[in-house]
Amino acid sequence: xxxxxxxxxxxxxxxxxxxxxxxxxxxxxxxxxxxxxxxxxxxxxxxxxxxxxxxxxxxxxxxxxxxxxxxxxxxxxxxxxxxxxxxxxxxxxxxxxxxxxxxxxxxxxxxxxxxxxxxxxxxxxxxxxxxxxxxxxxxxxxxxxxxxxxxxxxxxxxxxxxxxxxxxxxxxxxxxxxxxxxxxxxxxxxxxxxxxxxxxxxxxxxxxxxxxxxxxxxxxxxxxxxxxxxxxxxxxxxxxxxxxxxxxxxxxxxxxxxxxxxxxxxxxxxxxxxxxxxxxxxxxxxxxxxxxxxxxxxxxxxxxxxxxxxxxxxxxxxxxxxxxxxxxxxxxxxxxxxxxxxxxxxxxxxxxxxxxxxxxxxxxxxxxxxxxxxxxxxxxxxxxxxxxxxxxxxxxxxxxxxxxxxxxxxxxxxxxxxxxxxxxxxxxxxxxxxxxxxxxxxxxxxxxxxxxxxxxxxxxxxxxxxxxxxxxxxxxxxxxxxxxxxxxxxxxxxxxxx
Amino acid sequence: xxxxxxxxxxxxxxxxxxxxxxxxxxxxxxxxxxxxxxxxxxxxxxxxxxxxxxxxxxxxxxxxxxxxxxxxxxxxxxxxxxxxxxxxxxxxxxxxxxxxxxxxxxxxxxxxxxxxxxxxxxxxxxxxxxxxxxxxxxxxxxxxxxxxxxxxxx
Numbered sequence: 269x270x271x272x273x274x275x276x277x278x279x280x281x282x283x284x285x286x287x288x289x290x291x292x293x294x295x296x297x298x299x300x301x302x303x304x305x306x307x308x309x310x311x312x313x314x315x316x317x318x319x320x321x322x323x324x325x326x327x328x329x330x331x332x333x334x335x336x337x338x339x340x341x342x343x344x345x346x347x348x349x350x351x352x353x354x355x356x357x358x359x360x361x362x363x364x365x366x367x368x369x370x371x372x373x374x375x376x377x378x379x380x381x382x383x384x385x386x387x388x389x390x391x392x393x394x395x396x397x398x399x400x401x402x403x404x405x406x407x408x409x410x411x412x413x414x415x416x417x418x419x420x421x422x423x424x425x426x427x428x429x430x431x432x433x434x435x436x437x438x439x440x441x442x443x444x445x446x447x448x449x450x451x452x453x454x455x456x457x458x459x460x461x462x463x464x465x466x467x468x469x470x471x472x473x474x475x476x477x478x479x480x481x482x483x484x485x486x487x488x489x490x491x492x493x494x495x496x497x498x499x500x501x502x503x504x505x506x507x508x509x510x511x512x513x514x515x516x517x518x519x520x521x522x523x524x525x526x527x528x529x530x531x532x533x534x535x536x537x538x539x540x541x542x543x544x545x546x547x548x549x550x551x552x553x554x555x556x557x558x559x560x561x562x563x564x565x566x567x568x569x570x571x572x573x574x575x576x577x578x579x580x581x582x583x584x585x586x587x588x589x590x591x592x593x594x595x596x597x598x599x600x601x602x603x604x605x606x607x608x609x610x611x612x613x614x615x616x617x618x619x620x621x622x623x624x625x626x627x628x629x630x631x632x633x634x635x636x637x638x639x640x641x642x643x644x645x646x647x648x649x650x651x652x653x654x655x656x657x658x659x660x661x662x663x664x665x666x667x668x669x670x671x672x673x674x675x676x677x678x679x680x681x682x683x684x685x686x687x688x689x690x691x692x693x694x695x696x697x698x699x700x701x702x703x704x705x706x707x708x709x710x711x712x713x714x715x716x717x718x719x720x721x722x723x724x725x726x727x728x729x730x731x732x733x734x735x736x737x738x739x740x741x742x743x744x745x746x747x748x749x750x751x752x753x754x755x756x757x758x759x760x761x762x763x764x765x766x
Numbered sequence: 767x768x769x770x771x772x773x774x775x776x777x778x779x780x781x782x783x784x785x786x787x788x789x790x791x792x793x794x795x796x797x798x799x800x801x802x803x804x805x806x807x808x809x810x811x812x813x814x815x816x817x818x819x820x821x822x823x824x825x826x827x828x829x830x831x832x833x834x835x836x837x838x839x840x841x842x843x844x845x846x847x848x849x850x851x852x853x854x855x856x857x858x859x860x861x862x863x864x865x866x867x868x869x870x871x872x873x874x875x876x877x878x879x880x881x882x883x884x885x886x887x888x889x890x891x892x893x894x895x896x897x898x899x900x901x902x903x904x905x906x907x908x909x910x911x912x913x914x915x916x917x918x919x920x
Contacts, residue, residue, distance in 0.1 A: 677807070691822045691823035729787065730799055734787060
C-alpha cells in the first residue's frame, strides 16, 4: 500500500522531477505547483495534476506559504514535499502544512527553527561537544571591531538566516569590515528577510565535507557516509563526490560521530545533512545542519544504492528504517557535477536565453537529473541549475574517466554553461590526485585558460563549415519553410543574401 | 566559402586543415569534426556572420564573413565610435538593487555603475570605458529586461 495516495511537491525544476519519480515508484499520485512562468515546465507535465500558485516572482509563488498550502488542500494531497531551497527549511511553512492536517516531508518544525538560525546551530553543536569554527557567538553590529579582532582575519561574515552563500562576505582586514558588513546585510535582508550577521574565521586550505543523515520517527538514525563538496564558486557547490578523497577511516568515524551528536541533541527525523570544514590536519569543525534534502543527495544514493527521497516519504508516513538502511553497504565512488547556465570564463555570471540543443549522456554508471530540455527558456527569477550529471564507478580514477566520457557526450546549445570548466576539471592534476580544497576555482581556474590554438582552429573550421552547410540548406530549399529552428533561420538568412 | 575569414574575438584564425564537419542533427547543429582518424563532438549554431561553436563544453562566439561583409561591419563600427556617447545596457534581465553613480560623475573604465540582481545573485555593471555619466535611466528597485538602457556615458 502506498504511504500516501497523493503528494504535493512545493518546488520546481529538477528536484520537483526527482520527487515525482519517487512518488511514481511508491504508487503515489504526484501533484506539481507552478508559477505563471512555469505553465509549460517539464515538472508540470510529468505530474498527474498541477496547481497554479501565482506570478513568476518567487516571493509571490514558490515562497508563498498561503498559496502552496491552499494548493495542497485544493488538490487533495495528504503530504507535502518541499524539495530544497524555497520553503524547505521554513518552520512556519512546516507548521502551516501540519496545521492544515497534512504531513510535512521533513524534520519537525521546531528543529527547522532551531537549526535555521545558524548562530543557534553553532551553540547546539558546541553544547553537544562538537567542534565549531572559531567565530562570534553573537550577531555583529556596526562598530563591533573588538569582537572581530578576537576572531582574527581573514574572516567570513555570514547571515544567521543564511544558506547557499548568500549574505556571505570574506573580509581580509579590519578596514574592509564596514563595506562588507553592509553588503552582506543587504543581501541577507533581500534573500531571507533577516539581516543578522555573524563572523567565522577563515580556515586555510579547508575542505567542505558533509554527512548525510536519514532518521525515522522511532529513533532509527542512519549515518550515510560523507560527501566532499569542496569545489565551489561564491561559496556555492559545483562538484560533489563520495567518499571524500581527504577522509581516512578514523576521520570518517570522527565526522559521523559529530553528525550523530548534533542530530541526537535535537528532535530529528527525515533527511538532513551536517556540514563540516576539514582543515589540512584533518580536524573538523561544524558549519551548519541543513534540515532538508540536499541538491547533491544523488551521490549518496549511488554509493549506498538507497532511494533517499523514497525513504523521506516513507519515514514521513511513519515507516521504520530497516537494517539495510541503518547499516548500508558502501560501494564504489560517485561524483556529481552541476550543469549551470553560467559563464565560467566571466566569473560564473549567470547567462540567459533559450536552451537550443540538449543531449544528455547515457551508458553505464551515468545518471542525469535534469529540469530542462531543448527549447526551454531560462528564467532570471530562478536558480540557473540546468541538470546534475552523476557518475558511479568502481573507484575514483574510474569515476573521473567515466565523468570525462559523459561530459563529452553532453550537448547543450544556446547559452554558455559551466561544462567547459567541468571538462577542464576532469583533466586537472590536482583534482585527479584528490588534492584540492575550497580555493580550487580561485587558485587554479580563475577565468579559465585561453582557448588553445589547436582548439581555436577546430572551432574555425566548424563555424566555416557550419555557415556553408546552412547555405547549402538554403539552396536546397526552393521556398522558405516555416521551420522555426535556428538552422531554418540561418538557411533563410543565407537565401536572402544571394 | 574560401573567401571567408573566421575571427574569434579580434583575432583571425586559420581553420584546421584536413578536418571536416559532419552534422548528425542539422536542425540543432549537432555534429562531429573528423580528420578521418578521430571524431570530436561539436555543436555549431548561428546565422549570417554570427556563429557559436561549442567544443569540449566551451561555447565560443565566432564571426564568419566575406571581405565584403567585413568592410561593411568595419564601416559601421567606425561610425558608431565617432558618435560619442556609450549606452550601457543590461546583459541579463534582473532587478536594479543599487545605483553607485550620479549624473555628472566622471568614471574610470571598469568602475562600478550599478548593481543588478539576477538569478538570485548581485552583479556589478561596470563602465565599458572612461567617461562622464550624462543620463541614468533606472532607479534602485526597478526591474530591467535584457538590452534595456541603464546608463549613458559621454
